Amino acid sequence: MSEMLYFYRDGDMLSIAVAAMETFPRCYALAVRKWGVIFEFGAWNESKWSWDIQTRRKPFDWEINQWKLFSIFLKSIPIREHILDSVAWSGWPNGMFSVGSFRKGLESHRRAxxxxxxxxxxxxxxxxxxxxxxxxxxxxxxxxxxxxxxxxxxxxxxxxxxxxxxxxxxxxxxxxxxxxxxxxxxxxxxxxxxxxxxxxxxxxxxxxxxxxxxxxxxxxxxxxxxxxxxxxxxxxxxxxxxxxxxxxxxxxxxxxxxxx
Incomplete structure (x- = not known):
């Protein structure tokens, strides 16, 4: 995986971090590294990706359930070993950025x-x-x-x-x-x-x-x-x-x- 690109077509670390902030705030707060590229948060083990989120301390009892939910969320993200990283624009199905797609996304957000x-x-x-x-x-x-x-x-x-x-x-x-x-x-x-x-x-x-x-x-x-x-x-x-x-x-x- 490239060390320079922060976006991965099948699951970018930026969207994962945003999801953690909004839906799993305790997980985000306890994580040592909050932003980075995907390879910094896990490793391949016999062609299977394993997540490894380092925390400042062990979760308290009342935080464990949220960590379980966060783990399930991470496992739902497809990580593929033999696909190169690439920058992808999530605002359009083909992943290519255009001013028109940005405008449509902005209008949709405003209507919502x-x-x-x-x-x-x-x-x-x-x-x-x-x-x-x-x-x-x-x-x-x-x-x-x-x-x-x-x-x-x-x-x-x-x-x-x-x-x-x-x-x-x-x-x-x-x-x-x-x-x-x-x-x-x-x-x-x-x-x-x-x-x-x-x-x-x-x-x-x-x-x-x-x-x-x-x-x-x-x-x-x-x-x-x-x-x-x-x-x-x-x-x-x-x-x-x-x-x-x-x-x-x-x-x-x-x-x-x-x-x-």
């Missing part, structure tokens, strides 16, 4: 940046709640659906922790789940409103501000969305890590307490 992202950072809630909502709207929370895409689905029960019926996903857990929708419907009923929920959380958030019943209460109405998603997240974590389940009535009381 919906009003949802613009409406998050308003300072109406604590930063940790804003960050959670940003992660949810961008699919960065490690629910079972995301873990399956990373290859971590062996022996995993894909059912939602809240309703224990449907397959777990971000949209399901925080909107479509019958348990979660009872929470939303009850909170909306405080304003004497009725809703048919959207098919996904991002679309739900995009339309939420426009449904405010009165400009006088716009700030409270917007913060209510943050409060509901945060409370659902906390209740789900209680089930996952403590084995305790809150009723919908208890959850709604929590939302009322946080909203005062």
């Amino acid at each position: 940046a919906s009003t949802a992202s613009k409406g998050i950072w308003q300072g109406i809630c604590p930063p940790k709640i804003e960050i959670l909502l940003w992660q949810l709207l961008n699919g960065r929370v490690m629910v079972k659906e995301v873990m399956k895409r990373c290859g971590y689905d062996q022996f995993m029960d894909m059912r939602c922790y809240l309703c224990e019926v449907e397959k777990e996903s971000i949209d399901h857990d925080f909107l479509l789940c019958r348990w979660s929708w009872i929470i939303w419907a009850e909170c909306v009923s405080w304003w004497w409103l009725n809703f048919c929920h959207n098919i996904n959380l991002k679309g739900w958030f995009d339309g939420w501000r426009g449904c405010c019943p009165s400009l006088k209460y716009e700030r409270f109405w917007c913060s209510l969305f943050f409060t509901i998603t945060w409370t659902i997240w906390k209740c789900k974590n209680q089930v996952v890590f403590k084995g305790t389940r809150s009723s919908t009535e208890q959850t709604i009381d929590m939302i009322k307490f946080m909203s005062v």
